[in-house]
Amino acid sequence: MPRDLRRRLVSTVMTSLSALSVLVALVPLGLLLFFVAVQGAAAISLDFFTQTPRPVGEPGGGMGNAIVGTLILCGTAALIAVPIGVLSGMFVVEFPQSPLAPAVRFAADTLNGVPSIVVGIFVYAIAVEPTGGFSAMAGGIALGVMMIPLITRTTEELLRLVPASLREGALALGATRGRAVLTVVLPAALPGIVTGVMLALARVAGETAPLLFTAFGNRFWSTDLTEPIGALTLQVYAYAISPYDDWHRQAWAGALVLLALVLGCSLAARAATRRLERMHR
Amino acid sequence: MQIDILPRWLRRTMALGVLTVAVSGCSGADGAAEPAADAAPVDITGAGATFPYPLYSRWFEEYNRRHPDVRINYQAIGSGGGIRQVQNGTVFFGATDGPMTDEQLAASPEPLLHLPTVIGSVVPAYNLPEVTERLNFTGPLLADIFLGRVTRWNDRAIAAVNPGVALPDRDITVVHRSDGSGTTFVWVDYLSKVSPAWKEQVGVGTSVKWPVGIGGKGNDGVAGLVKQTAGAIGYMEPAYARQNGIPFGAVQNAAGRFVASSIESVTAAADGAAATIPDDFRVSITNPPGDAAYPIASFTWLLIRERPDDVRQSAALVEFVRWALTEGQRFAPELGYSPLPASVVERELAALERVRVR
Amino acid sequence: MRRSRPGRTDGVFRLLTTVPALLVVGLVAAIGVVLCLDARLSIAAFGAGFWTRTDWDPIAGQFGAFPFIWGTLYSSGLALLIAAPVSIGIAVFLTDVCPHRLRAPLVFLTELLAAIPSIVYGLWGIFVLVPAVRLLQEALPPRIRALPLFEGPTVGVSLLAAALVLSVMVIPYISSVTREVLRAVPRHQWEGAYALGATRWEATRVALRYARVGIVGAVMLGFGRAVGETMAVTMVIGNSPQASWSVFAPQYTMAAVIANEFAEAVEDLHLHALVEIGLVLFTTTLMVNVASRALIWQMSRDRRRRLAQCPVAAETP
Numbered sequence: 001m002p003r004d005l006r007r008r009l010v011s012t013v014m015t016s017l018s019a020l021s022v023l024v025a026l027v028p029l030g031l032l033l034f035f036v037a038v039q040g041a042a043a044i045s046l047d048f049f050t051q052t053p054r055p056v057g058e059p060g061g062g063m064g065n066a067i068v069g070t071l072i073l074c075g076t077a078a079l080i081a082v083p084i085g086v087l088s089g090m091f092v093v094e095f096p097q098s099p100l101a102p103a104v105r106f107a108a109d110t111l112n113g114v115p116s117i118v119v120g121i122f123v124y125a126i127a128v129e130p131t132g133g134f135s136a137m138a139g140g141i142a143l144g145v146m147m148i149p150l151i152t153r154t155t156e157e158l159l160r161l162v163p164a165s166l167r168e169g170a171l172a173l174g175a176t177r178g179r180a181v182l183t184v185v186l187p188a189a190l191p192g193i194v195t196g197v198m199l200a201l202a203r204v205a206g207e208t209a210p211l212l213f214t215a216f217g218n219r220f221w222s223t224d225l226t227e228p229i230g231a232l233t234l235q236v237y238a239y240a241i242s243p244y245d246d247w248h249r250q251a252w253a254g255a256l257v258l259l260a261l262v263l264g265c266s267l268a269a270r271a272a273t274r275r276l277e278r279m280h281r
Numbered sequence: 282m283q284i285d286i287l288p289r290w291l292r293r294t295m296a297l298g299v300l301t302v303a304v305s306g307c308s309g310a311d312g313a314a315e316p317a318a319d320a321a322p323v324d325i326t327g328a329g330a331t332f333p334y335p336l337y338s339r340w341f342e343e344y345n346r347r348h349p350d351v352r353i354n355y356q357a358i359g360s361g362g363g364i365r366q367v368q369n370g371t372v373f374f375g376a377t378d379g380p381m382t383d384e385q386l387a388a389s390p391e392p393l394l395h396l397p398t399v400i401g402s403v404v405p406a407y408n409l410p411e412v413t414e415r416l417n418f419t420g421p422l423l424a425d426i427f428l429g430r431v432t433r434w435n436d437r438a439i440a441a442v443n444p445g446v447a448l449p450d451r452d453i454t455v456v457h458r459s460d461g462s463g464t465t466f467v468w469v470d471y472l473s474k475v476s477p478a479w480k481e482q483v484g485v486g487t488s489v490k491w492p493v494g495i496g497g498k499g500n501d502g503v504a505g506l507v508k509q510t511a512g513a514i515g516y517m518e519p520a521y522a523r524q525n526g527i528p529f530g531a532v533q534n535a536a537g538r539f540v541a542s543s544i545e546s547v548t549a550a551a552d553g554a555a556a557t558i559p560d561d562f563r564v565s566i567t568n569p570p571g572d573a574a575y576p577i578a579s580f581t582w583l584l585i586r587e588r589p590d591d592v593r594q595s596a597a598l599v600e601f602v603r604w605a606l607t608e609g610q611r612f613a614p615e616l617g618y619s620p621l622p623a624s625v626v627e628r629e630l631a632a633l634e635r636v637r638v639r
Numbered sequence: 640m641r642r643s644r645p646g647r648t649d650g651v652f653r654l655l656t657t658v659p660a661l662l663v664v665g666l667v668a669a670i671g672v673v674l675c676l677d678a679r680l681s682i683a684a685f686g687a688g689f690w691t692r693t694d695w696d697p698i699a700g701q702f703g704a705f706p707f708i709w710g711t712l713y714s715s716g717l718a719l720l721i722a723a724p725v726s727i728g729i730a731v732f733l734t735d736v737c738p739h740r741l742r743a744p745l746v747f748l749t750e751l752l753a754a755i756p757s758i759v760y761g762l763w764g765i766f767v768l769v770p771a772v773r774l775l776q777e778a779l780p781p782r783i784r785a786l787p788l789f790e791g792p793t794v795g796v797s798l799l800a801a802a803l804v805l806s807v808m809v810i811p812y813i814s815s816v817t818r819e820v821l822r823a824v825p826r827h828q829w830e831g832a833y834a835l836g837a838t839r840w841e842a843t844r845v846a847l848r849y850a851r852v853g854i855v856g857a858v859m860l861g862f863g864r865a866v867g868e869t870m871a872v873t874m875v876i877g878n879s880p881q882a883s884w885s886v887f888a889p890q891y892t893m894a895a896v897i898a899n900e901f902a903e904a905v906e907d908l909h910l911h912a913l914v915e916i917g918l919v920l921f922t923t924t925l926m927v928n929v930a931s932r933a934l935i936w937q938m939s940r941d942r943r944r945r946l947a948q949c950p951v952a953a954e955t956p
Contacts, residue, residue, distance in 0.1 A: 011838035015736050021728025022745060025814075028807045029752055032763045039766075055338035057524060057616070084659040091656035104660045106928070107667040113924040114670065115867025117894045121901065121917045122670045125677055132370045134326065145666065152663060178652025206756025209869040209894070213902045216326070219338070220345075220352045227324050228354055233758045237870065240762045242501040244524060248766070255759045266754050270747075328902075362903035365910075385905065452792040459878035459899050483698075487905065490696035495794055495889040496878035498899055509769070510794055 033259075040256025043249035048257075053219050053235065059246050063254050065221045066230035069136070070261070072223060073215060073231055074205050076140025077147050082197055084144075085151025092152070093159040094181060105156070108149035119145050120210040128214060136222070136229035139215025143204040150203065154196030158189040191276055195269045202265035206258060208233035232258045322349075323597040328356045329363020329376030331499040332401055332464045333581045335520045336616050337376070340609050344601055351597045357499060360463030361487045367393065367584050373594055375584035378463020379470070379487050380563035392587040394636065395562045396629050397580035398605060400551045400619040402542040403467045404529035404577070406522040407514040408507050409434065411449040416530040417442045417539045420475030420568070420576065423532070426514060427455055428478060429493035434512065442533070449512075456506045456515030459496025462487055467579040468516045471567040475576075520617035534576040535568050546575035547619040555622050562629070578619075588637050596638040606630060670921060678915035680908050689915060695880045695896075697904070702912035704919070709882035710890035714798050714872065715865035717886065718805035723858050725806070726813035731843055733814075734821045735829075746818075753811035761874035764804045769795040769875055772803070776887050791888045796877035799886040804871045809861035816860055820853030820938075821846060856934035863927035867920055869894040893920055 877889020
């Protein structure tokens, strides 16, 4: 029957198209990973991890200070975002009848969608201008603001997954609500929350825009939170738009390290999630 | 601008910050190889012009080798940023290629000292794979190209000043700065002096409304775009052109000669101006008289606060500037900048006395 | 029975969680207020004209945001035009077509696209994609290159380069939400179609129709992402504030102009104009959030209603 044939043909074509679209997405991914791996591997050396950037025209040097800077910025961000994120997530689960609960959820979703450059402007206004200078602290706050919604939502989801029987058991034993949550429910959800924090860290570690006018960049070693600090992303940006071949090579090496850091973090988190899922089953 | 929102949150995070700083200070977790000096290291942050950035980054590195306790972190964010951030007090010193205007100085919360550090030039750099000779430009021709009136490389106006050069039939892609910049200031200051059309349509400033072209961020960004784009012409500081093997043209000076930028031709431009430099060192030296003068030359300035609160930083910075104006000048030629005339250096050292250091 | 005696520790716990909760809400409000305050000069000077004026002239103190809005909408729109069909295709493939063994690795790979930092996309864009776009433009026949859509010199950095990078960057977001939406389509929808002798595509169409509201929401989410994307776009779009139809013309976006000029603006008005652009980006995300929530709400309501009509269908995960 020609009509049937046509229907089957259309179906085959559309099915192949859907397969093709997966390919369309995977080709740029492959190209990107390929270029970063090849160009980055060619440029990377031990110096890259231990040296600071060299002035224009002097070959060599590295991004050791920027790698340390990224770690410090992420650490500061986590110090700010984890308590706020976890506690606000708890609030949403524990006090669902409060009118604040949907507001928190809405705010977290909105915050999650706020462009990172806007977060940069905001933190410049509240933490750079009033304190009189660009600083690692301001950079950490900017990344922290970006982390908060991720952690709030993760905490909320994971606390909901904890079986109600656990909580009720604790309450039945005479624990107060707070005690039950902090000593029974939270520990049960904790591995998942840690995973969520790692995913959030992986995301903010790759951010550049919010650091442009907060952390500002630094060519020297610095661990001082009140001074500007270097970051891998800032350094890669500065080198990428420069016209020096030597700096371009450094940019690729920086991108490789950044990608390894970010993907490593999210892969570890993913592996942990899978193990957790298996445990729960 | 004072904003007092989220005071509790802000105060808490700030307190947290102070705490962390205290902890990291105590543990002495400083990765750098510091000598066991009696004084703690001085960290100074500056920002501004990208025009002298190659030289400054060299200076700060060399000075740090000589004085490991002084670390000057300079971010080349553009001259406009240098002015703004030093006014806001978010950086300790600024740097600019275009002197601040009277209004900007008046609006500044504290007195700022303009100190020329070196003389630089801006060159029309182009990417024409077919052409091996150095091209000639006149001021009005450059203005017409940047106004979008001359759009192809084989235009009669270009051919007229380049006899015997086989000009390709290519579109001209104008590349300019996308950010506020003293390099832009020097360039458009020159174009305004030689082209009434430019002066009327566009004007002078650290960032202008470009009639045509594409924008690159920083001298770096412009050089990158020119290098990648056949048919492009952009303006940049010659060190950026040389280090990238981008050819740049000769420009007709006020005496009618075609002169390319060189250490000597730029010094020649400054020579004539030396006598007319005002006490605050704010002066434009584009299109000067003189047979050998390259017409698109300019001082580049440091913006130094005369009455800073932190005298330790201030003292260290003044020491650095003293070194840069004397010993440091010898690094200038190899990076394509012309050293300051001795008479100017002398006056600057005297002006430097005004800065509070104790 | 949840309500145990409201003792003192409970009060402390409540306070302990309420303060951070208020903080999260306050943070969003604070961003809005700070942006409004820091944009007030520009709002006062230009009013609504800010959005339609085409001149961005820091010397004359004239600021109009139209070229940036144009560049943002054009690049994001073009990106979605590419990314939406591809993402839906991916979602369909992974939900319905894909062999079971391949599913997990393919899901992982497509989501990997979301984990790659923007700056790495930008670096790759500058050195790989931009030259490729230039080659493409040079390869086009002159007759096509004369069309307004493709005219202009061969620069490489262009709206098209930005749209291509953006489309790759939003694919993981749209496809993963679409996948979830498709998974939420009750099994009986597919099975019913198959039972009636439908081909695979016909069954998929039924499911897509059923999920269309959610898919629109997914695409909107992708739009929100694309509009706010900064670094990768700044690096490949050419940063030229001239609105043009040509996809090969260098243009500018709202996020990019903030990244380029914010630290460098000298005059207050210039700074406030940049912050006002930031305010629009912020408002856009707020609206996208509200709208996508409304869509999701509508979809779940529809589903409830349909389930009510068809009580046999049990939800199967």
